[in-house]
Amino acid sequence: MHLGAIATYPVKSCHRLEHERADVRLWGLAGDRRWLITDEQGRMLTQREEPRLTQIRPVLAEGALVLRHEGAGELTVPAEPGDLDPVKVWRTTVDLSRAGDEADVWLSTVLERKVRLYYLDDPTRRPVNPEYANPDDRVSLADGYPLLLANTASLAAVNDWLAEECPAEWPLPMTRFRPNVVVEGAPAWAEDGWLGRRIRIGSVTFRAPKPCDRCVITTTDQETGARGREPLRTLARHRNVDQGLLFGLNLIPDGTGEIRVGDQVTVLD
Template sequence: MFLSELYRYPVKSGQAQRLLSSQVGLLGLQGDRRWMVVEEENGRFLTQRAWPQLGQLQAIDEGNGTLLLRAPGQALLQVPVPEADVDLRGVTLWRDTFRVPDAGDAAAAWLSQWLGVKVRLVHCPEQRARYLPNGYGTNADRAAFADGFALLLIGQASLDALNQRVGRPMEMLRFRPNLVVQGAEAFAEDGWERIRIGSLEFRVLKPSVRCIFTTIDPATGERSPDREPMTTLKTFRQKEGDVLFGQNLAADGCGYLEVGMPVEVL
């Protein structure tokens, strides 16, 4: 088995970045979901579930303390990383309410013009990251703006098995994984508890619960009229009302990942 694909999503619900390598730290892959678009009025997060055009938002971490934003019909915008304890804004992400730094008026105006609604862009510094959902991980585990967990793994064979049932190819990016593993049997990841990729070890915490997000084409932002792949997933991957696909992980320590690294079940 080996690590075949590596992805990060600089802005929550924004376009994926395919990587060849990445540092891994407390919040998962370096630069993954450290930014989020929220409603100006109440700080509630925006997601492709309601705003599918967010999938067309490109964000590039330039590595010099700035983020580069690109969207259809908009000029490029450089956004400096805000200070960790300045201009804090209360935000709500599912059941979590916390305070994080606002990225400034220029980013807010740019995104508001593009989306047609008053929004703000916020950033999650490491010291303001959230704890994982109750009952999972350790007191040391954190997540930035991911739904609940810092890392998501999917086996390539699991997607292949799903596609065979659907009858047409479903893109891996519909499921927004960070890590894709090749060489295992379909849904083998369901039985893993600990794995090693390269020299870094990971704990497998819980299956990923899927939603309507997976029916959005990552390239066009359009929803599948037949609600695939959720329609098919419900026929064989539903447990106690939840549709499950992929596994959430936590890293033990910091390290480095590179596509092609061997994957070992411990």
């Protein structure tokens, strides 16, 4: 098995960045989900409510975030601490820095609604769900865990089901599932057997505490923002475990280091 792809998502729910290498930090991959958009009342916005977020293409520059949109050009936002507001990210409330009026206005124009941009200036502020983690585990602004792993053979299995049962939405790309790391060379659904074990990618070791329960974001075309019905209908038929539609495996780093496309992937324990 080897690492086939790496991706980060600088702004939660916006477009991805693809990498040949990435630095693993204890809270996730460097640069992953350090920024968050909220509505005017400070409520977190994701593609669940706003699929147009797919059209915002962030790039990380030296000490800054560059936001790009086809109709609005680009805006550079300094990655600096600012005034802190408490923002609820699922079950946790975390203090985030206001990015400033210019970013708020730019994004509000793009999304045609009043929004705010926030920055997680200190990525050690947010703990991982203690039910599945150690007390000192931390996560950025990802849904719940520092990294998400997916398996190309499992995607091929989903696409086989789609070809038979819903050819109108076949095939689906891996980008629908928004993973950080993609494993190649493993059998389909091998990751089910990795739950509770340790996985080494290159020289970095991770724990696998929980499978990933998928939501409506997987039905959203990550290039256009168009929304369909798959893969949730197919996952509901074939991968429904205790009312969770499973695809992918959450990871928590045990240490730091660099991972590269092509690195060997080994299941330990």
